[in-house]
Amino acid sequence: MKIFSTLFIFLALLITIGYTACNTATDNTPVISAGFDSTYRPPDTSKIPNDKFGEMVRYGRNLMLNTAYYIGPEGKNGQYLGNKMNCTNCHQDAGTKPYAFSLMLSHEHYPQYRAREAKVLSLAERVNNCVMRPHSGRPLPLDSKEMLAFLSYFKWINSQVKPEDRNMNGFQNLTITFSPRAGDPEKGQKLYTEKCLRCHGEDGAGVFKPGNGGYLYPPLWGEFGYQPGSSMHRVIKQARWLKANMPNDQATYFKPILTDEEAIDIASFINDDRIHKRPSPKTIDYPFPAEKAIDYGHAPFADTFSEMQHKFGPFQPIIDYWKKNGLKPSY
Ligand code: HEC
Ligand code: HEC
Known part of the structure; x- marks a missing residue:
């Protein structure tokens, strides 16, 4: 005791x-x-059981890491995705890296009410949102081997969360403070040229890995980038991820390279639809404006701020307005 x-x-x-x-x-x-x-240490994959469940867990992990190879447009086991990104390009280390849209707790967090659809979604349905939006794909059948493999993998990594890690910050996104000014795509472009272009390219199209294995450097915009309906297209959401993870060979969540303001400026540049084309969205809008994420730049809103301000900021006045009016801002 x-x-x-x-x-x-x-x-x-x-x-x-x-x-x-x-x-x-x-x-x-x-x-x-x-x-x-x-x-925190990521789950030890040598502990995946050597039985039928373990087989599915291993396949699920492989799907996270080599999504394009298995279920991409020319996938070996089915053609579901519309592009050749891998899940791990965003959910880094197959969803086990802190502050990289960690999936360690997802298994226990679903079914969950989702404001986007105004419905309770199962984890399988949430997986399909990522198959459809960032990957521009068609949904995996809920009883397909691939869906069961993803779910087995999420269940297993969830079972490996150590009690002392349970409340770890890194299972959520990095917190950033908001500048009093709006995100500035022009400043973002300069920063992009300095810090990102060497890998993701001048045209944001990234660099393919030889063969069918996805990208060495994934695309940030263009016809093979994530759709406008993806969470990555939201400036705050992306900035929080960028600060912890990019440039990929330099930033760690312990020692970020970008300042909060730089992360917002770069995310504003990447996600500015006036400059960059993306696949056309087949998105479901938040049916209830008062449940809309504040950095989702499409009217109608539960406030009087413009689409531009919702997209690029300044965000603090929106957050303050929501709180003052008894609404719960999410971002
Ligand atoms: C372009 C980036 C990107 C790609 C590629 C991507 N996702 Fe996501 N995914 C996200 C973002 C952003 C979120 C929302 C995270 C948040 O709200 O903090 C998310 C959320 C999720 C969630 C819900 C997590 C939770 O606990 O609520 C699951 C499950 C998921 N993704 C699975 C996948 C799978 C499986 C793939 C590959 C087929 C994939 N994602 C590919 C960006 C991506
Ligand atoms: C050294 C090369 C390198 C540099 C420099 C770099 N990245 Fe990345 N980036 C990567 C790699 C590799 C991935 C995929 C990560 C993975 O699979 O674990 C990635 C993934 C991403 C993603 C998510 C996947 C997608 O394509 O949507 C975004 C967004 C991103 N980078 C933005 C940036 C920004 C902004 C910068 C500059 C601040 C930057 N990167 C600098 C290599 C790099």
Whole structure:
């Protein structure tokens, strides 16, 4: 008992230190205290059981890593995706990396009410949203081997979450503070040229891996990039991910390269539909404006701010307005 309570106090202390570090951090300083998220280790894949369930888990993990090879436009086991990105391009390390749209808790978070559809979705239906939007694909049949493999994999990684990691920040997205000014696509373009172009290319089209294995550097816009209806197309959502993860060979969530403002500017440039074309969306709009993510730039809104402000910011006045009016802003 004594050991447990000592451990508890120790953990509580670490959490407090973690939060303090987050709150006082200025741009570019490490935002995460060592000793909290730093103790996290991704699941040990050698522990995947050697039985029928384990076989599906392994296939699910392979699908995350080599999505295009198995179910891409020329997929070996079925042609579902409309492009050759792999799930792991966004859900890095097959969904196990902190602050990279982690999927470690997804299995226990579904079924879940989704404001986007104003419906309760199963995890399988949520998987299909990503198959359809970022991958411009057609939905996997719910009873297909591939869908069952994804779900088995999510169930298994969820079972590997250690009790001490359960409340880890990295299962959510990195928090960023909002600049008083709007995201600036022109500034974003300059930053893109400096920090991103060497991999993702001048035309944002990325670089293919030889063969059918997807991309060395995935596309950011153009006909093979994610659709406008994807969450990655939202400026805040993308900026939080960029700060923790890009440039891919330099940034870590402990030591980001981009400042909060730079991440917002670059996300504004990448996601500016006046500059960049994307596949046409087949999107379902939030039926209830008061449930709409604040950085979703399509009217009608539950407030008086313009589409431009919802898309690029400044975001804080919108958040403040929502809170003042008893609404719950999500972003
Ligand atoms: C272009 C980036 C991108 C790609 C590629 C992508 N996703 Fe996603 N996915 C996202 C974003 C963004 C979210 C929302 C994350 C959030 O709200 O924090 C998401 C959410 C999800 C969720 C819901 C997680 C939860 O707990 O609510 C699942 C499951 C998922 N994706 C599975 C997949 C699978 C499987 C693939 C490959 C077939 C895939 N995704 C490909 C960007 C992507
Ligand atoms: C060293 C090469 C490199 C640099 C530089 C780089 N990236 Fe990436 N980027 C990658 C790779 C590789 C992936 C896929 C990651 C994976 O599969 O784990 C990726 C994935 C992405 C994705 C998600 C997938 C997609 O295509 O939509 C976005 C968005 C992105 N990068 C934006 C940026 C931005 C913005 C910068 C500049 C701040 C940048 N990257 C710099 C290599 C790079």
